[in-house]
Amino acid sequence: MRHHQPWTKDSWRNFSALQQPDWPDHQALDEALTTISALPPLVFAGEIRDLKNQLAMASRGKAFLLQGGDCAESFSMCTASAIRELLKVILQMTVILGYAGGKPVVKVGRMAGQYAKPRSADTEIVDGTELPSYRGDMVNGSEPTIEARRPDPQRMVKGYFMACATMNILRAFTRGGYAALDRVHAWNQEFVKNSPQGQLYEKLARQIEQAINFMRVVGLDTNMPQLTQASFFTSHEALLLGYEEALTRQDSTTGDWYDCSAHMLWIGERTRQIDGAHIEFFRGVHNPIGVKIGPNHNIDDVKRLVNILNPENEPGKLTLIARFGIKKIAEGLTPLVRALKTEGFNLVWSCDPMHGNTYATASGLKTRNFINILEEIRAFFEIHWQEDTVPGGIHFEMTGADVTECVGGSRDIVDQQLAQNYQTMCDPRLNAEQSLELAFQIAQLIRDNCSTNL
Numbered sequence: 382m383r384h385h386q387p388w389t390k391d392s393w394r395n396f397s398a399l400q401q402p403d404w405p406d407h408q409a410l411d412e413a414l415t416t417i418s419a420l421p422p423l424v425f426a427g428e429i430r431d432l433k434n435q436l437a438m439a440s441r442g443k444a445f446l447l448q449g450g451d452c453a454e455s456f457s458m459c460t461a462s463a464i465r466e467l468l469k470v471i472l473q474m475t476v477i478l479g480y481a482g483g484k485p486v487v488k489v490g491r492m493a494g495q496y497a498k499p500r501s502a503d504t505e506i507v508d509g510t511e512l513p514s515y516r517g518d519m520v521n522g523s524e525p526t527i528e529a530r531r532p533d534p535q536r537m538v539k540g541y542f543m544a545c546a547t548m549n550i551l552r553a554f555t556r557g558g559y560a561a562l563d564r565v566h567a568w569n570q571e572f573v574k575n576s577p578q579g580q581l582y583e584k585l586a587r588q589i590e591q592a593i594n595f596m597r598v599v600g601l602d603t604n605m606p607q608l609t610q611a612s613f614f615t616s617h618e619a620l621l622l623g624y625e626e627a628l629t630r631q632d633s634t635t636g637d638w639y640d641c642s643a644h645m646l647w648i649g650e651r652t653r654q655i656d657g658a659h660i661e662f663f664r665g666v667h668n669p670i671g672v673k674i675g676p677n678h679n680i681d682d683v684k685r686l687v688n689i690l691n692p693e694n695e696p697g698k699l700t701l702i703a704r705f706g707i708k709k710i711a712e713g714l715t716p717l718v719r720a721l722k723t724e725g726f727n728l729v730w731s732c733d734p735m736h737g738n739t740y741a742t743a744s745g746l747k748t749r750n751f752i753n754i755l756e757e758i759r760a761f762f763e764i765h766w767q768e769d770t771v772p773g774g775i776h777f778e779m780t781g782a783d784v785t786e787c788v789g790g791s792r793d794i795v796d797q798q799l800a801q802n803y804q805t806m807c808d809p810r811l812n813a814e815q816s817l818e819l820a821f822q823i824a825q826l827i828r829d830n831c832s833t834n835l
């Protein structure tokens with residue numbers, strides 16, 4: 382099949398879809414999807430257009446995308462405190478990055494729907510027994526038993542409601558004053574004052590303080606809605622096409638189709654085949670779309686993919702999320718950026734410095750080293766500066782909790798400490814402190830570049 386037949390929200394069914402669960406009961410699957418189709422959308426088309434406009438600014442270097450959250454959200458962590466703590470760190474990073482770059486930060490959570498995971502192997506061996514892999518809470522349970530690992534389509538219905546609950550509290554926090562600039566700034570001050578890690582960033586924090594004071598001095602009211610409310614968007618890897626189809630709705634004001642399961646969706650490294658079902662589905666919806674690109678890409682295929690997903694070359698429509706790993710980014714990203722620049726594509730280039738840097742420790746825990754994450758980001762920025770293209774955003778796996786999943790950072794978590802608080806359902810996340818440190822480090826990187834170019 383090729384993508385030249387007319388698009389409908391179920392035309393993807395004529396293509397091959399990788400990484401779909403092996404649902405044991407097809408009637409139960411149809412029932413679950415019918416239920417979801419009748420439920421209200423999670424987001425509204427107008428909001429999606431607003432995000433697309435903000436991303437269009439990011440594609441021109443007039444805004445910067447910060448996307449982050451869990452590798453896999455879990456139903457059991459759908460609590461006010463877990464959501465609040467993650468939102469808090471994202472907002473803190475926003476102030477730091479916004480100040481350093483001198484541009485608005487587009488905030489997108491890997492939240493309210495990040496419940497389905499692609500896996501490199503269909504099964505895993507636990508204590509000598511072969512079990513189907515855990516594929517996210519929307520598919521099966523993570524407990525290592527045959528029963529828990531059996532895919533259950535009712536989990537998609539439950540996932541819809543979990544996403545609703547998450548969305549609802551996010552809207553409350555971001556509209557209700559929790560996200561006010563004064564508060565977020567005060568949290569950053571606290572981090573800088575009260576932790577030895579934070580003290581390294583005192584100078585930058587003082588400059589931010591001065592900028593906010595200056596606003597007050599010139600009579601800008603820090604209570605105005607622009608400064609007390611944050612626009613915050615949701616995203617997830619759009620893996621389960623049945624679920625995405627069930628939430629795809631026609632906008633009554635424009636007649637266009639939107640996938641209303643989240644504002645932004647991305648296509649993973651494992652499901653971006655040119656002739657695959659995921660590309661077919663996403664060529665027809667009007668949301669901003671992300672595509673992960675790793676070392677194993679073919680440049681001509683990426684060009685085709687860009688043309689299929691964004692035939693009108695609309696700015697803000699397409700974000701390419703580079704995930705090469707520290708060892709491969711220079712050799713892999715440079716020619717790709719150059720080739721796509723020649724084509725004149727309007728793109729947001731974002732950097733996922735997590736997925737190419739994963740490795741297992743001697744004890745078998747998956748981890749990532751802070752320094753590799755930071756160095757991949759540095760390489761990403763430097764490549765774009767050199768090629769005169771725009772480093773438009775970053776993409777993190779992170780949490781607001783004090784976990785020990787990634788090694789390094791100025792507290793210098795070492796391999797042996799990982800087991801102390803290793804909570805992730807899937808890949809290792811930055812903890813709150815490591816996330817803030819990275820934001821300060823990136824801020825310094827951006828400011829150093831500005832001053833050398835003055």
Ligand code: PEP
Binds near residue numbers: 649
């Ligand atoms: C992810 O973002 O969790 C993921 C699976 O990434 P990738 O598709 O880049 O491997």
Ligand code: CO
Binds near residue numbers: 452453736778807808
């Ligand atoms: Co991941």
